[in-house]
Amino acid sequence: MPELARLSLESQGDIELARVAGEVDASNVADLSQRLLAAVPNGARALVLDLSDTSYIDSSGISLIFDAAARLRNRNQELRLVVTPHSFVGEVLGAVSMERSVAIDAALDDALRAVGDSDPREPEAG
Amino acid sequence: MTEDVVIRVEDVQRITESALAYLDLNDLLTELLDRVTDILAADTAAVLLVEEGGRTLAARAAKGLEEEVERGFRLPIGRGFAGRVAFIREPVVIEDLDRSEIQPVNPLFREKGVRSLLGVPLVVEGEVIGVLHVGSLTPREFHERDIELLQVVADRVALSIERSRLMVQGQIAETLQRSLLPRTLPRVPGLRMAARYLPAADETAVGGDWYDVIELRQHRIGFVIGDVAGHGMAAATYMGQLRSAVRAYALDTERPSEVITKLAEFADRMHSRMATVIYATLNLNTWEVRFARAGHPYPLLLHADGTSQFLTDTGGPPLGTVGGATYEEESVNLMAGESLLLYTDGLIERRGHKLVEGEAHLTEVASSAPDEPELKCQAITSELTEDISIADDIAVLVVQTVGLHELLEVEVPAEPGQLATARHLIRRWVEANEGTDDDCAAFAIAVSEACANSIEHAYGPGDAMIELRAALVDGMATVSIRDRGQWREPRGGNRGRGIPIMSEFMDDVSIDSSTRGTTVDLQRRLREGS
Numbered sequence: 001m002p003e004l005a006r007l008s009l010e011s012q013g014d015i016e017l018a019r020v021a022g023e024v025d026a027s028n029v030a031d032l033s034q035r036l037l038a039a040v041p042n043g044a045r046a047l048v049l050d051l052s053d054t055s056y057i058d059s060s061g062i063s064l065i066f067d068a069a070a071r072l073r074n075r076n077q078e079l080r081l082v083v084t085p086h087s088f089v090g091e092v093l094g095a096v097s098m099e100r101s102v103a104i105d106a107a108l109d110d111a112l113r114a115v116g117d118s119d120p121r122e123p124e125a126g
Numbered sequence: 127m128t129e130d131v132v133i134r135v136e137d138v139q140r141i142t143e144s145a146l147a148y149l150d151l152n153d154l155l156t157e158l159l160d161r162v163t164d165i166l167a168a169d170t171a172a173v174l175l176v177e178e179g180g181r182t183l184a185a186r187a188a189k190g191l192e193e194e195v196e197r198g199f200r201l202p203i204g205r206g207f208a209g210r211v212a213f214i215r216e217p218v219v220i221e222d223l224d225r226s227e228i229q230p231v232n233p234l235f236r237e238k239g240v241r242s243l244l245g246v247p248l249v250v251e252g253e254v255i256g257v258l259h260v261g262s263l264t265p266r267e268f269h270e271r272d273i274e275l276l277q278v279v280a281d282r283v284a285l286s287i288e289r290s291r292l293m294v295q296g297q298i299a300e301t302l303q304r305s306l307l308p309r310t311l312p313r314v315p316g317l318r319m320a321a322r323y324l325p326a327a328d329e330t331a332v333g334g335d336w337y338d339v340i341e342l343r344q345h346r347i348g349f350v351i352g353d354v355a356g357h358g359m360a361a362a363t364y365m366g367q368l369r370s371a372v373r374a375y376a377l378d379t380e381r382p383s384e385v386i387t388k389l390a391e392f393a394d395r396m397h398s399r400m401a402t403v404i405y406a407t408l409n410l411n412t413w414e415v416r417f418a419r420a421g422h423p424y425p426l427l428l429h430a431d432g433t434s435q436f437l438t439d440t441g442g443p444p445l446g447t448v449g450g451a452t453y454e455e456e457s458v459n460l461m462a463g464e465s466l467l468l469y470t471d472g473l474i475e476r477r478g479h480k481l482v483e484g485e486a487h488l489t490e491v492a493s494s495a496p497d498e499p500e501l502k503c504q505a506i507t508s509e510l511t512e513d514i515s516i517a518d519d520i521a522v523l524v525v526q527t528v529g530l531h532e533l534l535e536v537e538v539p540a541e542p543g544q545l546a547t548a549r550h551l552i553r554r555w556v557e558a559n560e561g562t563d564d565d566c567a568a569f570a571i572a573v574s575e576a577c578a579n580s581i582e583h584a585y586g587p588g589d590a591m592i593e594l595r596a597a598l599v600d601g602m603a604t605v606s607i608r609d610r611g612q613w614r615e616p617r618g619g620n621r622g623r624g625i626p627i628m629s630e631f632m633d634d635v636s637i638d639s640s641t642r643g644t645t646v647d648l649q650r651r652l653r654e655g656s
Binding site: 003004023025026027056058059060062063088091092094095096 | 344345541542543545546549567570571574575578581582623624626627630631
């Protein structure tokens with residue numbers, strides 16, 4: 001189906017992994033946001049959002065990430081992004097200084113390891 | 127030559143003269159009844175027609191017995207005088223009603239004092255469709271030549287009535303036909319479309335051709351062209367059923383091959399006449415066309431350089447000819463400024479000419495016709511129907527992708543679902559003007575952000591449009607996005623990131639907002655640093 005974006009979800013222990021392939025814009029962001037947040041159970045430590053296969057994201061997608069980060073933080077859950085360095089998505093995230101608010105890793109393994117290293121019960125240092 | 131015969135020839139001429147053909151049916155019947163009573167020295171005359179169901183006759187026109195029509199007189203076939211004429215299908219003469227074994231049903235004969243009657247059947251292709259009779263208020267004989275003359279008039283009347291019935295049906299068929307064709311074509315960013323339907327010159331030959339444009343989900347649009355065999359009401363009605371069926375399958379099924387396969391199954395179950403059809407989809411983000419063809423003439427692809435090709439790779443039998451037929455689909459990627467021409471066989475089929483000649487003529491005309499789709503449609507239909515009366519219906523549909531020259535001007539509906547199409551268009555334009563992948567990506571997001579702002583801030587719900595204009599001057603690409611609404615202040619903490627993102631990717635961003643609307647100008651030098 002030529003859907004603009006495809007979301008696939010997977011649990012790895014107490015980490016939720018969400019992959020977004022395709023394009024994210026104002027036409028599909030509400031739907032993605034709803035499905036993404038519904039996918040994270042209370043017991044999960046973190047959500048890893050893998051944007052490696054995301055070919056396009058705009059300000060509505062950026063808002064989705066900021067919103068998700070704020071909600072998860074309220075529930076003492078962590079959000080980490082996986083973004084290929086020097087990719088288009090990386091550039092857009094850089095334009096709004098996303099790295100200051102949300103942890104960004106270059107590869108999925110790095111993100112999963114980083115969740116394992118941190119203690120999610122501790123309040124975020126900032 | 128006897129005097130009698132000379133008079134007869136003149137009489138027949140008075141009945142058959144061609145000027146009468148221009149009268150409408152009521153005037154023609156009145157005129158003929160006048161003339162025939164005059165020629166036969168009769169006092170009354172009447173035409174009765176067989177009604178639907180074939181069991182009764184009803185008065186249609188009368189002279190001297192006008193009340194017959196006014197009162198809506200009808201009688202069963204087989205009874206009374208006219209009923210007997212229709213029943214035995216031969217002339218009947220009553221020399222004196224008072225002494226006849228045939229008892230008329232119509233009380234008017236007695237009221238008016240009719241004494242003698244001559245009636246002949248109205249016959250079309252072996253079927254009795256009515257009765258013509260003349261009467262006299264004094265007893266008289268009707269001679270063989272009177273009977274023959276009345277039969278000439280009857281044949282004339284029968285033909286006119288049949289012709290008039292076909293005309294009326296043809297007019298209804300054409301009205302139905304036209305009501306089933308799109309009144310306007312949808313406005314789709316990046317596409318230009320035009321269509322024509324030309325009914326057959328002979329109204330009785332109308333019916334059965336159609337075209338349709340269907341707005342689908344997922345940035346796709348569907349095109350249909352089809353032709354039901356035969357003419358008239360039955361063909362137009364079946365066309366309407368097929369049209370609805372394609373629309374329903376198109377919304378439900380993505381692949382054109384599956385849509386046509388389902389349609390063929392539908393046609394099998396209808397046990398109706400043969401039909402040919404093409405169903406095509408166009409993806410607005412890639413300009414990929416996929417189509418399936420059931421016995422229909424080949425689509426013609428017109429390249430921007432004036433060359434062209436028929437798309438002949440796949441195809442299956444016409445609908446309603448082979449039970450359980452399945453269909454394949456083929457695809458073609460449209461380039462900028464290309465046109466896809468869909469048409470029905472009336473455009474290329476000419477009596478006494480081979481089909482390949484018609485195809486060659488179409489290729490030649492389509493290639494030299496103006497680029498603009500409306501003008502192209504006009505030129506194609508008028509040049510290919512020059513010197514001939516249109517024997518069969520013609521439907522033509524032209525779908526064209528915008529040309530990506532230095533200047534691009536398109537309108538995009540102000541809906542979030544159109545953002546991807548706007549990005550596709552601007553990427554194509556930057557690509558066509560030799561921008562790099564980075565240039566394409568930069569303009570895609572900046573344009574998409576500007577359009578999203580217009581959608582979010584400028585308009586309420588409705589069918590508002592955003593104008594997109596891209597121009598390249600000395601390597602500097604400028605894209606203007608213009609709406610006609612008034613921007614509201616950004617709402618919510620996470621809003622208002624669009625403008626910084628535009629600035630990040632562009633060399634210059636300017637926003638000019640007034641009461642009449644907002645224009646965002648985006649500028650970036652192409653191939654900077656490459």
